[in-house]
Amino acid sequence: MKKTALRRSKIIEALEIQGQVNVSELSKEFNVSEVTIRNDLSNLERNKLLVRAHGGAFKTNSLAIPVTEKKKINLDAKKAIGKAAAKMIQENDSIILDSGTTTFEISNNLGKFERLSVISNALDIINNLANYDNLEVMVPGGFLKEFSMSLVGPMAERNFRQLHCNKLFLGVDGFKTDVGVYTYHMEEAYLNQLMIEISEEVIVVADSSKFKKSGFAFIAGLHKIHKVITDKGIEQEYVKILERNNVEVIIAD
CATH class of the missing domain: 3.40.50.1360 (Rossmann fold)
Incomplete structure (x- = not known):
């Protein structure tokens, strides 16, 4: 559980810096499967910490802004x-x-x-x-x-x-x-x-x-x-x- 929490924390840090993350790149960086990374992203999305997109995710305020x-x-x-x-x-x-x-x-x-x-x-x-x-x-x-x-x-x-x-x-x-x-x-x-x-x-x-x-x-x-x-x-x-x-x-x- 500690590894999972730490990994998800680092994903959030990467989003803050880059504005977006890629599943494949995160998989290589953390040496875990892409399925694991997708589960991480799904969990973070449920907590409204990011927005999922094809192949990765975006920082919440970089994408989910109403057109108005x-x-x-x-x-x-x-x-x-x-x-x-x-x-x-x-x-x-x-x-x-x-x-x-x-x-x-x-x-x-x-x-x-x-x-x-x-x-x-x-x-x-x-x-x-x-x-x-x-x-x-x-x-x-x-x-x-x-x-x-x-x-x-x-x-x-x-x-x-x-x-x-x-x-x-x-x-x-x-x-x-x-x-x-x-x-x-x-x-x-x-x-x-x-x-x-x-x-x-x-x-x-x-x-x-x-x-x-x-x-x-x-x-x-x-x-x-x-x-x-x-x-x-x-x-x-x-x-x-x-x-x-x-x-x-x-x-x-």
Whole structure:
């Protein structure tokens, strides 16, 4: 029992420092089976000390934040990114707005268009778009993930496969250097991959803090991304990495 308590204590310490942990890595570090680590994580989750995810777990306050609260984080940067993104949209475009607090800000800047088709799996974005008369809005359906207010699952996937659009504005939870973009949830990652497949241009919208974060669920490599819109807080190192991978970087004012 003492070994178990000590191991779980060290897992919590790792979460405090890193924000996330991986089952395989913990198994090697503590020299125990992955089943044992999963049992540890399940116990800690029951005590509300972490949030389980595919392959590991996240620090509670790094993931389980309602979307209403997430919208307040780095709000000025997100507003600037939303305005910059809207400038890239043309009349008669068909666009996808992925779920996310930065893509929500794009939806605040679509009132000027006379004709625009918008597809979104985010209920808060759909509700916001209802304020505009000239938009053709499509909802793919699916199961609701309440924390992100997004619709996912087989129904959403099937409907996205029937579509084609000009531009995808993709929100992400993190980047990995020279690898690609990630999210916290497997269902959302798979849906994002379908969005990328049906889009002519893929534009990632992410405030600069996302370049210091990651997630367990891989969405796509940098070669699938055409542009990234971010804020002036991005470190030059990340700009160079993106440009080296032929990704155009746009800094929102």
